[in-house]
Amino acid sequence: MAVWHIGLTEMTLRLLLALALGGLIGFERELGGHSAGFRTHILVCLGSAVIVLLSMYGFAAFATDPNVRLDPARLAAQVISGIGFLGAGTIMRTGPTVSGLTTAASLWVSAAIGLSAGAGFYYGAVISTILVVMSLFVLNKIEKLFSRSKTVRELLIKMEQSSSGVGYMLAHLNQCGLLINKLSVEVDEESAATGDRYLTIRLQVKLKKAQKYEEAIAKLIGMEGVVGLETASLAA
Missing domain, CATH: 3.30.70.260 (ACT domain)
Structure with missing residues (x-):
């Protein structure tokens, strides 16, 4: 069935898009000197794209078997739940101060963007990246203005x-x-x-x-x- 197959050009495009979008988010984290920076976000986003591509097209040889039911969302679901351990490693507690929550959240959303790019949901992946970068760059400044008094x-x-x-x-x-x-x-x-x-x-x-x-x-x-x-x- 053609639905279970993907061309090499299309696959390369999806992986490159995941790499670029993850790099944009990681670039902001790198500028801030956070524990998970440029390379980490690229790897998370790219890895998520690879996994969803594997889930969708990696088992195409078994698609015609009447005893096999393919679920393209199965491996993707495991990425969303499994990325938590990596995010937890970026959260640091020093006395009453907790840091790294934003970086953990950015890793989680990078995984989601990678899944979107790998699944061919281009618009969702791109617009999500734009919103995330805006949140990290712009809203960070606004947050500092409101938090000064606290x-x-x-x-x-x-x-x-x-x-x-x-x-x-x-x-x-x-x-x-x-x-x-x-x-x-x-x-x-x-x-x-x-x-x-x-x-x-x-x-x-x-x-x-x-x-x-x-x-x-x-x-x-x-x-x-x-x-x-x-x-x-x-x-x-």
Whole structure:
């Protein structure tokens, strides 16, 4: 039956299309320095196309056998469920912060685009790629604008206990527009044992402008009594 056969030119076109579309999505991830980048997305998209081509045309020799019922969607369904393990490997959790979710989702949609290209659903594959690239490039900037007011940073400051800089430090943060959500002050036990008493100050601050935060940190480093400083981003 002709429906179970495909020409070499058509097959090559579908595989090249899958390679190009997967590369477009991977290019954005590569620019962002993510764990799954250009080559990974190409391989996922291309591999999905190969599998759906195999599912549709790889068993054409058995199409006329009355005891065989071909299902071109069977292997494709396994790709959609199986790609999850690769996406899970890109998700990282560091304390309260979770990263890699967008990359995992981009791998999943790359598999879907590869299946579409391999099945000859050209318009769906191309328009999906355009929408995905727009989402990653354009919506990423919009998301950052809306998330600025939700950004929470943690500060760990080590200061000399004898200094009078704690009050000055808090006043400085307020002047920079940083809202203090949480504050804790502890005496460093190790330093107390040696006779040099230091305070460990933990702060969670909410900021609206990253530039203001950078300016505040730069001034804190040079502040009298400050002997150590660490900062990290937290999930809002």
